[in-house]
Amino acid sequence: xxxxxxxxxxxxxxxxxxxxxxxxxxxxxxxxxxxxxxxxxxxxxxxxxxxxxxxxxxxxxxxxxxxxxxxxxxxxxxxxxxxxxxxxxxxxxxxxxxxxxxxxxxxxxxxxxxxxxxxxxxxxxxxxxxxxxxxxxxxxxxxxxxxxxxxxxxxxxxxxxxxxxxxxxxxxxxxxxxxxxxxxxxxxxxxxxxxxxxxxxxxxxxxxxxxxxxxxxxxxxxxxxxxxxxxxxxxxxxxxxxxxxxxxxxxxxxxxxxxxxxxxxxxxxxxxxxxxxxxxxxxxxxxxxxxxxxxxxxxxxxxxxxxxxxxxxxxxxxxxxxxxxxxxxxxxxxx
Numbered sequence: 001x002x003x004x005x006x007x008x009x010x011x012x013x014x015x016x017x018x019x020x021x022x023x024x025x026x027x028x029x030x031x032x033x034x035x036x037x038x039x040x041x042x043x044x045x046x047x048x049x050x051x052x053x054x055x056x057x058x059x060x061x062x063x064x065x066x067x068x069x070x071x072x073x074x075x076x077x078x079x080x081x082x083x084x085x086x087x088x089x090x091x092x093x094x095x096x097x098x099x100x101x102x103x104x105x106x107x108x109x110x111x112x113x114x115x116x117x118x119x120x121x122x123x124x125x126x127x128x129x130x131x132x133x134x135x136x137x138x139x140x141x142x143x144x145x146x147x148x149x150x151x152x153x154x155x156x157x158x159x160x161x162x163x164x165x166x167x168x169x170x171x172x173x174x175x176x177x178x179x180x181x182x183x184x185x186x187x188x189x190x191x192x193x194x195x196x197x198x199x200x201x202x203x204x205x206x207x208x209x210x211x212x213x214x215x216x217x218x219x220x221x222x223x224x225x226x227x228x229x230x231x232x233x234x235x236x237x238x239x240x241x242x243x244x245x246x247x248x249x250x251x252x253x254x255x256x257x258x259x260x261x262x263x264x265x266x267x268x269x270x271x272x273x274x275x276x277x278x279x280x281x282x283x284x285x286x287x288x289x290x291x292x293x294x295x296x297x298x299x300x301x302x303x304x305x306x307x308x309x310x311x312x313x314x315x316x317x318x319x320x321x322x323x324x325x326x327x328x329x330x331x332x333x334x335x
Contacts, residue, residue, distance in 0.1 A: 007113035008172035014106035015127065018099045019161050022134075022154055025095035029150035032088035036148060036229040039082050044217065089147040096138050096150070103131045113172045117185035120175045122322055125192065126164030129318075130157050132196025140200060140239060148229040152203055183261035187254060191279075194251030195314055198286065201243035202311025205304040208236035212301055237300075240307055241293055248286045255279050278317040285310035 107127050111118035118124045137153045140146065175184070207230055214220070214227035230236065258276070259269040270276060289306040292298035 003172045003174070004113045004115075005172070007109050011106045011110040011113055011172075014102050014109060015161075015165060018102035018106060019158065019165065021095055021099035021102060022158055022161070025092050025099060026151060026154040026158065028088050028092045028095065029147075029154060032085050032092060033148060033151055033229050035081065035085040035088065037225060039085060040228050042081070086144060089144060092150055093138070093142070093147060096134065096154075100131070100134050100138060103127075103134060107131055110172065114174060116175050117189075119184065119188040119192065120179050121170045123164055123168045123170045125188070126160060126168055128189070129192050129196055129199075130160050130164070132192055133157055133199050136197050136200050136243070140243070145231060145235075146239075148231070149203075149207065152207060153200070156199075156203070181261060181265065183257065183264065187257040187261050190250060190257055191254030194247050194254055195318075197243050198247035198251060198282075198314060199311065201240045201247055202307055202314075204236050204240035204243065205307035205311070208233055208240055208304050209301060209308075211236055237304070240304065241290075244286055244290055244293075244307060248283070248290060251279075251286065252283050255283060275317065275321050278313060278321050282310055282313045282317060285313060 107118055107124075110124060110127065119128050133153070134157060137149075141149055141153075210223065210227050211230050211233040214224045216232065219225065219228050255276075258279075262271070262276075263269045285306060289303055289310060292303035292306055295303075
């Protein structure tokens with residue numbers, strides 16, 4: 001069928017609008033991040049001053065001073081600052097959902113413009129996988145205590161969207177013959193969902209390692225300032241683990257469905273094509289992470305590193321295998 005250029009242009013406009021909304025959300029998230037750093041510093045300063053005051057009183061050296069004499073910000077002012085920061089976090093969350101709506105419109109309308117499922121080239125896959133990550137993150141980070149993670153999610157997603165909308169952009173066109181199959185929406189969407197949740201798991205694992213290195217109250221230097229507003233290492237580890245539990249079966253199902261499609265299209269279930277091979281390695285790494293996470297001697301930073309390696313392998317598969325290596329999946333590249 002001919003391409004509906006009007007719908008195609010509308011899809012591009014929705015994508016650009018979503019990008020702008022996410023950028024505004026990132027600025028608000030960074031502002032919130034900075035405000036929370038100040039609130040945390042002030043609360044710690046006051047807590048330290050109160051402990052020092054109690055120690056002076058205990059040894060009889062208080063000199064008649066009272067807690068109001070402490071050289072720190074009053075609790076009322078701290079509460080006011082934190083409420084102001086929470087408003088920024090709420091605004092960030094609202095903008096993220098607005099961006100997701102526009103993002104979803106761009107992806108769906110792209111499909112209507114070409115009358116097919118919109119996952120047939122790298123631009124559309126990038127459009128879909130970034131949407132999946134944003135939805136998964138918005139659901140996972142709905143609680144106020146998690147919203148300090150938004151700068152860490154929005155920054156790489158905006159980078160992927162920018163790259164996808166520029167260097168990977170492909171004009172709306174009918175699907176290539178090799179992808180004219182009912183297996184396309186089933187296989188590729190399942191893989192994309194698994195990969196989206198896996199990216200959230202990998203980011204959480206990276207931040208978990210940062211939090212282990214810069215424990216609450218012991219932060220120092222540049223990386224300490226970055227880590228200060230983050231949740232505890234235990235919470236980050238739990239997020240990475242729960243996301244990986246979803247990633248493993250979903251991504252594995254996508255590989256299985258791809259094997260069934262391969263048998264239908266090429267007469268064999270598995271042929272060690274580069275993309276097939278790296279996808280299998282990625283799935284094995286997620287399985288290894290979950291096993292290590294449940295093993296006392298590996299639980300902690302060792303397991304997190306396996307998760308991060310799985311994320312790196314997935315990114316390698318997305319870019320290098322699709323765009324550089326020649327194989328049966330070469331039609332998924334820039335052609």
